[in-house]
Amino acid sequence: MNFRPAIKFCSQCGSATEQAIPSDGDTRLRAMCTGCGMVHYQNPLNVVGCIPVTDDGRILLCKRNIEPRWGKWTLPAGFMELDETTSQGAARETDEEAGADIEMGRLFSVISVPRVAQVHLFYCARLRSETLNPGYETIEARLFQPADIPWDELAFRTVSITLQRYLEDRAAGSIQVHNIDLT
Incomplete structure (x- = not known):
């Protein structure tokens, strides 16, 4: 296609x-x-985002108020803009979608999605505050314990894979960088 x-x-x-x-x-x-x-x-478009996590291990997800996948949960992410780095774009998207104050961490996953001409990059991030102020693209921003993540209600395969790998790495005690090709 x-x-x-x-x-x-x-x-x-x-x-x-x-x-x-x-x-x-x-x-x-x-x-x-x-x-x-x-x-x-x-050329492919870059989608940049992060995995915002509280000090006690809860993960921030946003319920989408826009298409595609309206009403589904996602990590805060979106298209990278000109004149910003990938991590700056991820921080901007997290602020726009969740109104979250984060400390950006290291790159976690790079996922190539040639079918839709995109590359998704997710960073680890630490939530500095639990105060959230979702923007117009978000119905609700909420912190989830890993056991409570609504896996069947996630908006995108890249988000599901990123969360699965993050939780696996966290359980193993070693966060790695993941390079994934979705073909």
């Missing part, structure tokens, strides 16, 4: 594009402008 919509017009000059392989040694079909020759590259 090709998730990427075709680029039909050049963003530089407005001319139509055609699918062709650039002559610069590239090996993939690209949208190439028939007017000015500009090559339009389409």
Whole structure:
């Protein structure tokens, strides 16, 4: 399944594009402008988020107030913006979705999802306060004991896998970085 919509017009000059392989040694079909020759590259989007955890081990989840997957639970995460690092984006998304004050930790998981042209990056994070102020994208932000995580109500497979790996690592006493390909 090709998730990427075709680029039909050049963003530089407005001319139509055609699918062709650039002559610069590239090996993939690209949208190439028939007017000015500009090559339009389409690359995956980065989704950045974190696993916010209290000192006593509860995990922050947010109930989505937007599609896709309205009403389902997720870790705070979203699309990375220009001019920010992945960890800055994860912190911003956590503030926007949960109004949570966190101390950002290290990278925990990198999950490639080629079917939807995305890469999901999750960081470990420590909640500095249990005061939450969810934004408009969130119906409810709540702290869950690991045994109470609503596994059947999680919004995304990447969130489920990240939480499973986090809890496995925590039980083993060694938090690792996980590189996962969802094909």
